[in-house]
Amino acid sequence: MDKTKICITTLEYPPDVGGVGESVHRIAKMLIDSGYEVHVAVFRSKQRLVTDGSRRRASCSTTLQDGVFVHRIKSAVRDNLTEIQDFFSDVYFQLKCLHQKYKYDLFHAFFMNETGYVTTLLAKENDVPVINSVRGSDLHKHIFNPKNHAQIAWILENSAWVTFVSRDLQKRASVIAPSVKLKSSAFWNSIAPINFEQLPTPSLVSELPGIIIGSSGRFRDKKGIEFLLDACAELSNELDLTLLLVGDFIEREKAYWQQQIQQSGIGDRLRITGITSRQEALAYLPHLDIFVIPSLHDGCPNTLLEAMLASRAIIGTRVDAIGEILEDGVDGLLINPGSTEELITSLRHLATKPDLRQKLGAAAKTKALQQLAPSVEHQNWIDVYQRTLTTSASVLFEKLSLV
Missing domain, CATH: 3.40.50.2000 (Glycogen Phosphorylase B;)
Known part of the structure; x- marks a missing residue:
C-alpha cells in the first residue's frame, strides 16, 4: 500500500x-x-x-x-x-x-x-x-x-x-x-531533552561578573530588548550584574539598537556574543542566573523552552505562548510587555533570592519535560x-x- x-x-x-x-x-x-x-x-x-x-x-x-x-x-x-x-x-x-x-x-x-x-x-x-x-x-x-x-x-x-x-x-x-x-x-x-553537562564552557563566561542576566536569539523589534537594557542599566546602580545577550541584532536594525544601547547608559555591563551556533548558545544557559524574554509578541519561542530545560529562573511577558506556558510565581515570573518598571521589580526580586531562582528553575524544567515533550x-x-x-x-x- x-x-x-x-x-x-x-x-x-x-x-x-x-x-x-x-x-x-x-x-x-x-x-x-x-x-x-x-x-x-x-x-x-x-x-x-x-x-x-x-x-x-x-x-x-x-x-x-x-x-x-x-x-x-x-x-x-x-x-x-x-x-x-x-x-x-x-x-x-x-x-x-x-x-x-x-x-x-x-x-x-x-x-x-x-x-x-x-x-x-x-x-x-x-x-x-x-x-x-x-x-x-x-x-x-x-x-x-x-x-x-x-x-x-x-x-x-x-x-x-x-x-x-x-x-x-x-x-x-x-x-x-x-x-x-x-x-x-x-x-x-x-523540545527534546538536552544534556547541558556535555556542552563545553564558553570562553566568555569567565568575563561575566556579578549576577548574570541573559537573553538569547536573533534580536529584533518584537523582542522588547529596549526594556531589558533600561532595566539592567538602572539596576546596575545598586547590583553587581552583567547583561549577556547570546546572539545578535538583525542587520537592518543594528543602527537603531546601537542607539538604544547608548541611550540606556548600560555601558560595560553589557556583553553581546554575536551570532553563535545553537550548541554554543545552549552552552551559555547553565551559566545564567536569570533568563529574560521580554517580548512584545513572539509565538512560541524555542529560546524559552531551552531556558526551561536548563532550569533557569525565567522572567517572561504575558504574550502568546510565553504567558500561557509560564505560571507566575510557580515556574517563572510574568510581567506585562513594555513595562520597564515591572521588569526592574522582578529582576531585583530574583537577584536577591537565590533559593527562589532555584525553585522556579526546577519547576520550569519539570514542566518542559512533561508538558513540552x-x-x-x-x-x-x-x-x-x-x-x-x-x-x-x-x-x-x-x-x-x-x-
Missing part, C-alpha cells in the same frame, strides 16, 4: 538557521516515524534578489535529507529586479510540477504571508486539503500591511485546518475569519493530520455521490 504523501511548504529548512525551519524539521521527522512520506518545499522571496548582476532560470533542486524529500525552489532572475508577482508565479509553477510528479494527498504551509497563499491556491485548484500553520509574525506583524489583509483572510477561510502556537494567535485569526473557530487548534512547540506535540500533529485527511475523504465521497 502506498504511503500518504505530505508536502510541507516553508521559508526555511536546515541547514538554514531559524525557528520555523527547526519546527518543520521536527514535524517532518515525526510524520516519517508515523508512516507518512514527507516532502518539504523551501522558498523565500529574498531569494529573488541577486546583487551580482547574474541571471538564472527558475529551478527546483531535490535532495533526500534524513528520509525527507527536500525541494529547494528558486525563481528566475531575468532582469535587475524580480517583481514579487513573478517570484510567486515561478514558485507556483514549480510546486505544480512537484504535485504532478508526486500526487500529494495533503499540503501544509508554515507561515501564511509567503507560503500560505501560493500553497492554498494550488491545493484548492486540485481538491487537495491544506493545513496552514500560523507561527507569530504573520498575524502579529504582516496583518498590519493593508495589502496582506485580504490575502490572509482568504487563506484562513480556505484552509481545511489551521494550527496556532498560542491561543492569542488563534483568537486574532477568529476575528479576521470567524470560520477558523470551527477548524483550528492551538498547541505549543516541543516531543511525544505531546507528536500526538497533537497526528490528530490534526488524521482529522484533516479523514474529513477531506468524507467530503470527496459526498461530492462523488452527488454526481
Whole structure:
C-alpha cells in the first residue's frame, strides 16, 4: 500500500538557521516515524534578489535529507529586479510540477504571508486539503500591511485546518475569519531533552561578573530588548550584574539598537556574543542566573523552552505562548510587555533570592519535560493530520455521490 504523501511548504529548512525551519524539521521527522512520506518545499522571496548582476532560470533542486524529500525552489532572475508577482508565479509553477510528479494527498504551509497563499491556491485548484500553520509574525506583524489583509483572510477561510502556537494567535485569526473557530487548534512547540553537562564552557563566561542576566536569539523589534537594557542599566546602580545577550541584532536594525544601547547608559555591563551556533548558545544557559524574554509578541519561542530545560529562573511577558506556558510565581515570573518598571521589580526580586531562582528553575524544567515533550506535540500533529485527511475523504465521497 502506498504511503500518504505530505508536502510541507516553508521559508526555511536546515541547514538554514531559524525557528520555523527547526519546527518543520521536527514535524517532518515525526510524520516519517508515523508512516507518512514527507516532502518539504523551501522558498523565500529574498531569494529573488541577486546583487551580482547574474541571471538564472527558475529551478527546483531535490535532495533526500534524513528520509525527507527536500525541494529547494528558486525563481528566475531575468532582469535587475524580480517583481514579487513573478517570484510567486515561478514558485507556483514549480510546486505544480512537484504535485504532478508526486500526487500529494495533503499540503501544509508554515507561515501564511509567503507560503500560505501560493500553497492554498494550488491545493484548492486540485481538491487537495491544506493545513496552514500560523507561527507569530504573520498575524502579529504582516496583518498590519493593508495589502496582506485580504490575502490572509482568504487563506484562513480556505484552509481545511489551521494550527496556532498560542491561543492569542488563534483568537486574532477568529476575528479576521470567524470560520477558523470551527477548524483550528492551538498547541505549543516541543523540545527534546538536552544534556547541558556535555556542552563545553564558553570562553566568555569567565568575563561575566556579578549576577548574570541573559537573553538569547536573533534580536529584533518584537523582542522588547529596549526594556531589558533600561532595566539592567538602572539596576546596575545598586547590583553587581552583567547583561549577556547570546546572539545578535538583525542587520537592518543594528543602527537603531546601537542607539538604544547608548541611550540606556548600560555601558560595560553589557556583553553581546554575536551570532553563535545553537550548541554554543545552549552552552551559555547553565551559566545564567536569570533568563529574560521580554517580548512584545513572539509565538512560541524555542529560546524559552531551552531556558526551561536548563532550569533557569525565567522572567517572561504575558504574550502568546510565553504567558500561557509560564505560571507566575510557580515556574517563572510574568510581567506585562513594555513595562520597564515591572521588569526592574522582578529582576531585583530574583537577584536577591537565590533559593527562589532555584525553585522556579526546577519547576520550569519539570514542566518542559512533561508538558513540552516531543511525544505531546507528536500526538497533537497526528490528530490534526488524521482529522484533516479523514474529513477531506468524507467530503470527496459526498461530492462523488452527488454526481
